[in-house]
Amino acid sequence: MLKIIGSSLLSLLWGILGNTPQQQVQLESIAWHDTALFQLPDDRSDPVVQQIVDDYLQNLSQQGIKGNLQGVWLQSDWLELGEHQGNIPVSAASLTKIATTLAALGKLGVEHQFITRISHTGSIQGGVLQGDLIIEGNQDPFFVWEEAIALSNSLNQLGIKEITGNLLVNDQFYMNYQSDPEASGKLLKQGLEPGLWSSEVKQQFRALPIITPRPQLTIKGKVKVIENLPRDAQLLVLHKSLSLMNILRQMNIYSNNQMAQMLADTVGGASEVANYALEITGVSPSEIQLINGSGLGVENRISPRAATKMLMAIENLLQPHNLQVVDILPVAGRDSVGTMENRDIPQGVAVKTGTLNQVSALAGVIPLDSERKIWFAVINSGWQIKTFRQQQDKLLKELVNHWQLTPIINNQSFSETQVYLGDPQRNQIQ
Incomplete structure (x- = not known):
């Protein structure tokens, strides 16, 4: 059947061109499923x-x-x-x-980057934040010592070297792979204050680029977990995590x-x-x-x-x-x-x-x-x-x-x- 159709199409083509071939070309009938183009490889081909x-x-x-x-x-x-x-x-x-x-x-x-918002209450005068420091986490799974050190330096850039109030954290702030907010807050306080650094934190600081300054910060108050942001909170820093990749x-x-x-x-x-x-x-x-x-x-x-x-x-x-x-x-x-x-x-x-x-x-x-x-x-x-x-x-x-x-x-x-x-x-x- 395919052979007959192929021959008929060729004859029609020559008729359109106004010529009749001296010797008609014989077309071999090739079923579509026999061609290499359409062949699906055998699942045991190797x-x-x-x-x-x-x-x-x-x-x-x-x-x-x-x-x-x-x-x-x-x-x-x-x-x-x-x-x-x-x-x-x-x-x-x-x-x-x-x-x-x-x-x-x-x-x-x-x-995607996880955003942690750092805010404060009270006022900043003469290098002293007379109020609370507030950490509003957003489930960042990779906030570790190095990030805390960088944040402490950013607070120094804002002129803050002492905080008279408390360190407030919400329940979506994670630190050093800890999902418990109170434990995470205590770890953050240690990372922010060089006077509290353990040998592990010091080692991570030494691994940072040599131009990284050693922060100067003390927090007088305690770590407290909050459910809602204080109404008078003022934004200080937006911290972006590494990319999701x-x-x-x-x-x-x-x-x-x-x-x-x-x-x-x-x-x-x-x-x-x-x-x-x-x-x-x-x-x-x-x-x-x-x-x-x-x-x-x-x-x-x-x-x-x-x-x-x-x-x-x-x-x-x-x-x-x-x-x-x-x-x-x-x-x-x-x-x-x-x-x-x-x-x-x-x-x-x-x-x-x-x-x-x-x-x-x-x-x-x-x-x-x-x-x-x-x-x-x-x-x-x-x-x-x-x-x-x-x-x-x-x-x-x-x-x-x-x-x-x-x-x-x-x-x-x-x-x-x-x-x-x-x-x-x-x-x-x-």
């Missing part, structure tokens, strides 16, 4: 990958580790490459932070549970994080079950497939900003602190780790080249944490060797820009 996965599971079995407690998922941007129980949800430990990262980016935005990167490098939970709470809690992740990935509701945003507790359950789908969704959110998942996760060969310590992961591979007493998990991305990527997740259940980590690293090496990859490490990522904790430029004096 059987070596599945064999590598099977060998990995066999190695675990030989060490007495049950295969039915292990999950693996490997895929390209649109093609499954290898798996074992990949859609079964299991305790995923800190792979939960992938869901928190996704929800925070999707709901807050890449460039920088915050998330630090959270993932060190797998900081407190930061993760604060961010999850900011976007609506664990259930909202799970719902958002399910909506954007389209996986089965059973594949993402969360009770918190950090991964603490075996009740957080995620399938290996869902972990990779969430990473791919994060990549999609970052691309319009000229960013990638490698900009938000630790990368072997670029980052050597936090969760990358004591790991033997191939260079260029970005990972998120997860560990509980009976869980060792690893998920991330292997860049094949500047465009193509392999997404993976491995979730091991059992007591042999050290063995699991060694075998996970070995699995990644075998995959990299199979594809004969040259490590791609982008050292010119967003993190190279001039942003740092304790940067006074993020304090806007009013």
